[in-house]
Amino acid sequence: MARTTILQRPLSSRCGANLFTRSTSASSRTFSVVSRPQDEPKKERVVILGSGWAGYGVARTLDPKKYERIVVSPRSYFVFTPLLASTAVGTLEFRAVLEPIRRLGVKFHQGWADDIDFTNKTIRVEANASDEMSDRPVTPPPVLGIKGSSLAEPSLQLPSRRREKGEMFEVGYDKLVVAVGAYSQTFGIEGxxxxxxxxxxxxxxxxxxxxxxxxxxxxxxxxxxxxxxxxxxxxxxxxxxxxxxxxxxxxxxxxxxxxxxxxxxxxxxxxxxxxxxxxxxxxxxxxxxxxxxxxxxxxxxxxxxxxxxxxxxxxxxxxxxxxxxxxxxxxxxxxxxxxxxxxxxxxxGLMQNPMVEKLKGKRFKIPGGPAGTGRGPLVRLLGESRTGGIVTDGNMRAKAYNGGSEKGDSSMVLPDVFVVGDCATVEDQKGLPNTAQVASQQANYLAQGLNKGALLGKPFKFRNLGTLTYVGGWKAIHQGEGNDLRGWAAWVVWRTAYLTKSMSVRNKLMVPVHWLVTWLFGRDISRF
Amino acid sequence: MARTTILQRPLSSRCGANLFTRSTSASSRTFSVVSRPQDEPKKERVVILGSGWAGYGVARTLDPKKYERIVVSPRSYFVFTPLLASTAVGTLEFRAVLEPIRRLGVKFHQGWADDIDFTNKTIRVEANASDEMSDRPVTPPPVLGIKGSSLAEPSLQLPSRRREKGEMFEVGYDKLVVAVGAYSQTFGIEGxxxxxxxxxxxxxxxxxxxxxxxxxxxxxxxxxxxxxxxxxxxxxxxxxxxxxxxxxxxxxxxxxxxxxxxxxxxxxxxxxxxxxxxxxxxxxxxxxxxxxxxxxxxxxxxxxxxxxxxxxxxxxxxxxxxxxxxxxxxxxxxxxxxxxxxxxxxxxGLMQNPMVEKLKGKRFKIPGGPAGTGRGPLVRLLGESRTGGIVTDGNMRAKAYNGGSEKGDSSMVLPDVFVVGDCATVEDQKGLPNTAQVASQQANYLAQGLNKGALLGKPFKFRNLGTLTYVGGWKAIHQGEGNDLRGWAAWVVWRTAYLTKSMSVRNKLMVPVHWLVTWLFGRDISRF
Structure with missing residues (x-):
């Protein structure tokens, strides 16, 4: 059965014949190019892979008047993770910690990024329309924006969900933000x-x-x-x-x-x-x-x-x-x-997303050159040996190195490819924790830089705003710069801090309502 | 593996040896009798089968100071069905239309009533602890308090859920309320x-x-x-x-x-x-x-x-x-x-719960007689031919007839067995619709009668309080006695009417909050 896959072409792509490759998959496909609607001003297209703290953060901060925003993620929502434990016990309603991505007014493709062609600036996406991520059984943990297709480590397979490979399609980009996050690490422990x-x-x-x-x-x-x-x-x-x-x-x-x-x-x-x-x-x-x-x-x-x-x-x-x-x-x-x-x-424990491993293994040419065939020698993404993340410069731009030379020799910046969140390791700032706070600050830094068109300004610097943890019985601990708190006072900070971050007005309203209702009537215990 | 099933013995049961039968199932069981805690005053035990409008209504209205209330239902909650459609489209949160049964302070056994021994006043219950009713696939519709075990009609089987028979246990009663509701009727239509x-x-x-x-x-x-x-x-x-x-x-x-x-x-x-x-x-x-x-x-x-x-x-x-x-x-x-x-x-369309069919087929003796063996001739429950429901007298008491004689001859009241809701047909009031309103009024009538100990007062009479239906675009229709309404006015009635019925204070608060939030921000569209 012949199917037509329509390629979304980015503004800056060099219309080269190489964009119109035929897929090698069983069902033959033909590509065609969609023209932009007439009334839409020409904007650079930014494709964001992932909808966690980093990806969602970039998508919501990026100026829609300056960029066309496309988010690719297997989940249709962002999860406000610090309150996830509260939903597991019924203090909060599940929905109060979710933000639907489409509410940002972005274009959204629900699916896993399967591969990236850095030379031709296209992403292959595997669709995930009918699959409910959250209806998966207990085991497979790939919760973040990208899916590795051939995984070396057996424990990373998706064993208990018999998932057929979804439909594939391609999305072109002018700028790419890789924010696919990390997986849970089980250290191969049995069971x-x-x-x-x-x-x-x-x-x-x-x-x-x-x-x-x-x-x-x-x-x-x-x-x-x-x-x-x-x-x-x-x-x-x-x-x-x-x-x-x-x-x-x-x-x-x-x-x-x-x-x-x-x-x-x-x-x-x-x-x-x-x-x-x-x-x-x-x-x-x-x-x-x-x-x-x-x-x-x-x-x-x-x-x-x-x-x-x-x-x-x-x-x-x-x-x-x-x-x-x-x-x-x-x-x-x-x-x-x-x-x-x-x-x-x-x-x-967290481990790198297998997609990151796959990307680091690729050899490719920097975009440009005659008819979009790329220019210069073959390069690879530069990985950080300890974390396994992709190394970025202080502007969150992915770094690459000459694939023929020793790693780290002659490293260079890969134009228009940015990495943020758990899968990024900023050079000169190694050792940042894999936290929502870091991911969120990197996302803001990047999106604001892109909005100003002044990415080459001051490099990213993490500013620790303190750490908060609830310890039960209306008590929390808070460690900030010189203002540690514990007990009920920290609990107040814990509750109020969560109302100021990355949340829609809707949930800023609903979360306290749920808290009030729980306080008045107890937690909901219906099982459904 | 020998397992001990502890029989809960009702107050009035006649301690007869026949209560200590051995089960014929593969795993042999022994029964023993639990004694009541010392400090608890002796109260009659009312067992309620079902947690829909009828069962939940009886459980919440029955006076806990006068009766020990036990609810048996495969679901751990009551669903406020008139607002179910609103949850399906995200106007309301699912939880806002659920009331957990345990919140009533009743004893609750999650499971299906599998059989009833009317002579010895015991119910056999099949446990349903780990099964989530709501996680069942689309097909099987047995949503209400009881489950038939051997069903004649193939379409009533539970085809797509491979369910092993759960553990069985017995519960004794002094008074029994059958409120198991009806099933969806598919008329055998293919697919x-x-x-x-x-x-x-x-x-x-x-x-x-x-x-x-x-x-x-x-x-x-x-x-x-x-x-x-x-x-x-x-x-x-x-x-x-x-x-x-x-x-x-x-x-x-x-x-x-x-x-x-x-x-x-x-x-x-x-x-x-x-x-x-x-x-x-x-x-x-x-x-x-x-x-x-x-x-x-x-x-x-x-x-x-x-x-x-x-x-x-x-x-x-x-x-x-x-x-x-x-x-x-x-x-x-x-x-x-x-x-x-x-x-x-x-x-x-609705059809009778297969458990009702099963009960109507049973021949049994009225409780009493020497050593609890029952008294009088073998009888059967009296069924209504058109609806298939169990006939009750005006006090909602199940009627029985001499199993040997023609149906309807010498019909009598089965002591301490009440039937309410969709599975009941009140004699002299045949043709009542299978609605929440009828079930709810029957439940109130019965529970208030039991509370007063004056069941033999005025027979049940349905009072039509009007019918309301939402028709979209903030419009509804309302038909009452001489005060029909349509449009926005009816919509206001529709919304406010739902806040006064059978709802906990929690949900009386939450439902308008969700309406407000939906009105302000639109419906929630996260898929999870």
Whole structure:
């Protein structure tokens, strides 16, 4: 069946015949060029890959009067990640932390970037119209704007979703912003992908929520219709969190609140079986906080009965033979005895998006030259060895190096290709954390620079605005420059800080409404 | 593996050895009796099967100081069905139309009633802890409190959900309220169960919502990467609604609002392909409204471009060969040409819950007699021939007849068994519609009677409080006793009426908040 794929041509592309290649895929395709509507002024087209903090940030800040904005992402929304844990426990409605991308007035293609032709400035996109990202099962974590097609590491495959390759189409760009983010890192540990829940996308939050409520329901049946012993209930109502960073700590704190403020009333007989444990391989949790604040978090957790197990390595998660859904966790330091748990939340470690690996492997010519065949020698993107990210200059422009020479020799800037967020490593500023704050500042820096047309001004510099983490029971910790806070005061900062960032007016209104309603009536516990 | 099932024993049960039967199922079970906590005063136990308008209504009105209330339902929530269509289009948040059953402070067992032993006053319940009702695929419609285990009609099986039989347990009762509601009736039409969406539970609304948004996304990819022709897009963006009752009409109206108030801005190029059609077998839609009001609805629809096709019989729905998700609808009166559609919503007809059929087939003895073996001759529940419902007396008590005699001969009241809602047919009041209003009034009547201990007072009498239907564009129709309204005034009644009924304070607050937010910012269009 012959299908026509219409190529969207960027303004500056050199109309060369090489743009009209025929695809080698089974279904033969023909390309044709769409002309721009007459009334639309000629604007440079900026294609943004990804809709996380970096991609969404660029898309919303870029001036639509100066640029045509196209976002490519497998998700149709931006997730306000710092409040994701709140949605998993029902303090907030899921929708209150989502911002639909189309609301920005951008053009949007839902799909994964499959490959990029840097020489001819086109992106191949795999469509994702009917697939609901959030309806995927627990395991596959590719939550951010791009998808690698041939992955070396088996654990990165998408095992439990039988996904046929979607339709492919191409999108041309004048400027490209790569903001595809990172994946969850499971370190190849057995059973993590299969049995643990991540907490990165709204679907993860929804699945965690249903699981928590189901576990209480399961243990609540008239005494023991399922033959559940006291031990079984203690196992099923043990909530294990792996990773003592802000995500894991906040989830543990919110879960504790849910159980002790709401579920306790509904299931008074079950509270005695509940336990929450945070495991971390490091000596202390919350490494980005200073000793006193981390200590405060630990003390708060101790009072709440949340266990923190530091210097513990998870070796395996498996499902129990009993068939009642209990998971068994093997912790290296605890010997052969496995801990039971009903839910394991995995909140540790990031790895590069496989698409970034794929891009770093490509050899290509810089755009330009006769008939758009490119100019100069073959080059490659410059990767950073420790993080695996793409190296950028201080203006967030991707760097490349002569593909024939030693890496780093004669590195140069790849024109019109920018990298921001978790997949970027700014030269001279290595070691920036993979946080929303960094991604968001890079996005603002880049978009404002493009708006001014003055990218070559001052290089990007991260300004630490402080770190906030909720620790439960209306208490938080806040570390800023010289103004550390803890307890209720920090909690007020925590709540108000979230209302000022990257949120639509709609959600700025809805989030406090949900907080008020939760405060008045308790958390919502409908399972659906 | 031996499992212990602990039987909950009702207050009045006659401790007979016959309660301690061994189950014949593969896993052998032993029963034991739970004693009541010491501090709890002895209260009669009322078990309510179902959590729809009838079951939830009884549970919330029954006085907890006088009765121990136990609700058995496969769903953990009550759905405020009149606003379900609003959630399907994003005017309201899903959660705003749900009321968690446990919030009533009742005991709750999530599961299907599998069988009832009227002689010994026990119910066998099949657990449903881990199953999310709403995550079921499109097809199976058993949305209400009970599940038939062996169904004669093949279309009533649960084909696409591979569900293993859950754990079984028994619950004893002093008084029983059967409020299991009805199922959707598909009249055996080919493809309905497989391809049509119902609109009865929150999961249905969520699936419809995702489908509508996916269809727009699918048609929005850069011109025709999927090879979609103009015709294909017209087919995919044709929304067919089968059934011209209030549910179908309100969904059509809300869908029109969504498309023309919100999606139009996001997908301006696609609106020209959109069409909405309501099919009905009758001569007019909205049969419960008088001619003038139904005419007004028709005229409003005509102005909005919603087609109404009356006197049309659907013969088949099938999926198109193209693989792009188009459905083909065969309408008897339109000959062999099939209409294309992207979504078919099925909102016509109810049939009895198969559990009701099963109960009507049982022969049993009235409770009492020596050692709880029952007394008198074998009897059966009295069914109503036209509706298939269980006949009740004016006090909503189930009626039975001597199983050996002709039906209707020597009919008697079955003590302590009440039937309310769609599965009940009150003698002397046959022909009441299967509406929320009827179910709700029956529930109130019964619960208030039980609270007063004066059931044998005035028999139940339905009081028609008027009928309301939204017809789109901020217009509604309202038919009351001598005060018909149409247009914006009726819309105001429509909106305010819904805030006074069966809703928690939480949702009384949240529903107007969502309306305000939708009015200010448009409907939410995140797909998740």
């Amino acid at each position: 993590v992908r299969k049995h643990a829940h991540f907490l990165r996308d709204i679907g993860d939050a929804r699945r965690i929520r249903l699981r928590v409520l189901s576990l209480f329901e399961q243990c609540s049946y008239p005494d023991s219709e399922t033959g559940l012993s006291e031990k079984d209930k203690s196992d099923l109502l043990h909530f294990a969190i792996v990773g003592g960073g802000p995500t894991g700590i906040e989830f543990a704190a919110e879960l504790h609140d849910l159980i002790h403020e709401d579920l306790k009333k509904m299931y008074p007989d079950l509270v005695k079986y509940v336990s929450i444990t945070v495991y971390d391989v490091a000596k202390k949790i919350l490494p980005m906080f200073d000793q006193a604040l981390a200590r405060y978090a630990m003390d708060t957790f101790a009072r709440q009965g949340i266990k923190v197990e530091t210097e513990k390595h998870l070796d395996r998660i498996r499902e129990d033979e009993s068939g009642n859904g209990t998971l068994r966790i093997k912790v290296r330091e605890l010997g052969d005895e496995e801990k039971g748990a009903g839910l394991v939340v995995w909140s540790t | 309905v169960r497989k391809h049509a969406h119902f609109l009865r539970d929150i999961g249905d609304a969520r699936r419809i919502r995702l489908r509508v948004l996916s269809l727009f996304e699918q048609c929005s990819y850069p011109d025709s990467e999927t090879g979609l022709s103009e015709k294909d897009k017209s087919d995919l963006l044709h929304f067919a609604i089968v059934g011209g009752g209030p549910t179908g009409i309100e969904f059509a109206a809300e869908l029109h609002d969504l498309i023309h108030e919100d999606l139009k801005k996001m997908y301006p190029d696609l609106v020209k392909y959109v069409s909405i059609t309501v099919y009905d077998v009758a001569k007019k839609i909205l049969p419960m409204f008088d001619q003038a009001l139904a005419r007004y609805a028709m005229d409003t629809f005509a102005r909005q471009g919603i087609k109404v096709e009356t006197e049309k019989h659907l013969d088949r729905i099938r999926e198109d060969e193209s693989g792009n998700g188009t459905l083909r609808i065969k309408v008897r009166e339109l000959g062999d040409e099939e209409k294309g559609a992207g979504l078919v919503v099925w909102s016509t």
